[in-house]
Amino acid sequence: MSLHPQPVVTPDERERGLRLLVTEAAFSGGTAALTTGVILTAFALHLGATNVMVGVLASVPFLTQLLQLPAIGLIERWRRRKQIAVFTSLIGRAMLAVMAALAFFSGTLPLLIFLGAQVILCGLGAVGACAWNAWMRDLAPEDRMGAVFARRTMWLTGISLVLGLAAALALDVTPPGSFKRDLVFGGMFAAGCITGLISARVVAAMPEPLMPPATGPIHLRELLRQPLRDSNFSRLLIFVASWQFAINFATPFFTVFIVRQLHFNISFVMVLSVVSQIANILALRLWGTLSDRFANKSVLAVCAPAYILAIVGMIGASQFGDRNVVKLWLILLHLVMGATIAGVTLTSTNIALKLSPKGAATAYVATNAMVTAVAAGLAPILGGLLADFFAARQFELVARWSGPNGAFALPIVLTQWDFYFLIAGFIGIYAIHRLSLIEEHGEIEPREMMGQVLNETRRTIRNISSVAGLRGATDLPAALLRDARLRVRLRRAQQAKLMRRPTASSPDPR
Structure with a gap:
């Protein structure tokens, strides 16, 4: 060796x-x-x-x-x-x-x-x-x-x-x-x-x-300067920075929140992690299909808001009194986050490649990776530094309904980690705004994309009634492998067809 x-x-x-x-x-x-x-x-x-x-x-x-x-x-x-x-x-x-x-x-x-x-x-x-x-x-x-x-x-x-x-x-x-x-x-x-x-x-x-x-020698400074001169790619970088900061301001502290504030065991956190991974795997093929059919930005316009809403929804875990309800709520949120982050991860990488000019993709992808690393790295540090500040603060909002039959009050109390989820939501809204400014060929409106998601989901549900459908719903890696092989065969068939096509100088067979 x-x-x-x-x-x-x-x-x-x-x-x-x-x-x-x-x-x-x-x-x-x-x-x-x-x-x-x-x-x-x-x-x-x-x-x-x-x-x-x-x-x-x-x-x-x-x-x-x-x-x-x-x-x-x-x-x-x-x-x-x-x-x-x-x-x-x-x-x-x-x-x-x-x-x-x-x-x-x-x-x-x-x-x-x-x-x-x-x-x-x-x-x-x-x-x-x-x-x-x-x-x-x-x-x-x-x-x-x-x-x-x-x-x-x-x-x-x-x-x-x-x-x-x-x-x-x-x-x-x-x-x-x-x-x-x-x-x-x-x-x-x-x-x-x-x-x-x-x-x-x-x-x-x-x-x-x-x-x-x-x-010859590589000049990194000049290499990384090229993407910054591209106005459309610069808008993508602003979206990436704000998005990574939003999600990494809150998500690294999910475990701390669930263990210390909600008083669940680490084993339950591991179960939530597995639930999220399963949802990620099952949704990956759907987002891949839709991003190929339409545009990466269209998928992002659906997945990013859903993921941010799920982060803000973590506040609900500290409001419910019933422990079983809290467990079910956390499982539901992790299913949503696992499914939507699959689309965000896939399409955010693809859109960076798609907006990179041919022959200069290395510089563009490297710049995108740098922005991701800095934003995602600084966010949890700032979050950790602000933990004591938010620990000493509390915000209470009471929604009260009065009628002939009595009164009903719904108190909402935000404590330490709840503030993180709310702040992440506000930053996430800004990131989604920056996403709307990016130009990508083939994009469709979020409402239309939601319709496509529902159609694909209905098709999957119909397929589950048969054995073949069950295999397709559970055997995602094998499906990805088959898709890759089919793409290779299609490419070879297209190349063979081009080789058989007569050139302009060829005599007319008639």
């Missing part, structure tokens, strides 16, 4: 590399499922993290994405993408072993070590991801890229769901603050470290095609 690039990659070596690409997803997906998201926030709370620390931890994965810019220069100079990907993965994921050891301690020093380990892990992960993406672009054939990554996504999704449910069960049977809870968190991060190192080993066995010779 060599970490050096190969001048020639044989077809057999390429096929073996593509199989390993899918296999690697099982291990990297296991690492992510056991050490990120809700698990990471729950572990921070277990160590005694303050609201500011939770906000900082939530911002680290975004802000470290800025390291992809200097990583471009590193890759262009060193030109050994596999070595960069493997070394950054080994060093970064070794930090998970440090985090696993911290599960048995608490206090300021363990939290600072935890934060430092997270910065190293995410920072090296950003550098490695830059090398990985460029490497995979050269390894996977263009006509099979959709099929390969569909299978990889299937593995990632399946592992995340299974391990998410297992983590919820493990946390549910261990009381908070107990030694058993220490063992569970330590075991999760230790297992995440092991699967991460296995992932690096699998990556090292994949072939890397030799990069072509360098064409």
Whole structure:
């Protein structure tokens, strides 16, 4: 096994590399499922993290994405993408072993070590991801890229769901603050470290095609200046910045809100996370179909307001008195957020690519990623800093109805985290306004898009009455794989038809 690039990659070596690409997803997906998201926030709370620390931890994965810019220069100079990907993965994921050891301690020093380990892990992960993406672009054939990554996504999704449910069960049977809870968190991060190192080993066995010779130095400043001169793309960047700030001002604190203010267990938060993932998977195909048929902006005009309304709707969880009603409300909101964020994520990436001119997409996409990283990274930090301010404030609004048969009063009390959800709603409204200023060919009115959503949903419901419909509704990764294969066949048929078409100089067959 060599970490050096190969001048020639044989077809057999390429096929073996593509199989390993899918296999690697099982291990990297296991690492992510056991050490990120809700698990990471729950572990921070277990160590005694303050609201500011939770906000900082939530911002680290975004802000470290800025390291992809200097990583471009590193890759262009060193030109050994596999070595960069493997070394950054080994060093970064070794930090998970440090985090696993911290599960048995608490206090300021363990939290600072935890934060430092997270910065190293995410920072090296950003550098490695830059090398990985460029490497995979050269390894996977263009006509099979959709099929390969569909299978990889299937593995990632399946592992995340299974391990998410297992983590919820493990946390549910261990009381908070107990030694058993220490063992569970330590075991999760230790297992995440092991699967991460296995992932690096699998990556090292994949072939890397030799990069072509360098064409000259890259001037990042001039490269990133191009999108800012594009007025339409600049409007997209303003939307992206305000949108990312709105959702990341509130969503990183969902776990804190549910555990500390609503007094639910971490296991219930994990169940909500799984519910959201399932809704995300089931809705992805619908949004993909509609974005291909119409325009990305039209899908965004439906998904973005629905997602913002769901965030504001979290306020209702603190107003209901019945715990069962609160649970059902949170499950409903996470279903809506999971389904709509699938459309937002898909179309916001697609619209950035669509509005990028051919031949200069790299600069435009990199600028879009930078804006996303800065806005999404600063929002939770500001949210954590304002936590104490909102904790000492309360807003009460009483709606009263009086009639001959008596009076009825409906009090609405906003406390600490409720303010976050309301502020996120106001910023989200501004983001939706900025979205309306973006020009994209093929867009339709939101009302028309809602009609299309309802039509697609009715069609899906009708299909559920048959066995084929059930398979189509539950087997999304396989459906994506079939769609990718059909697109490839269609492209080949169109190319063959063009080759058979007579040219202008050809004699008339009549």
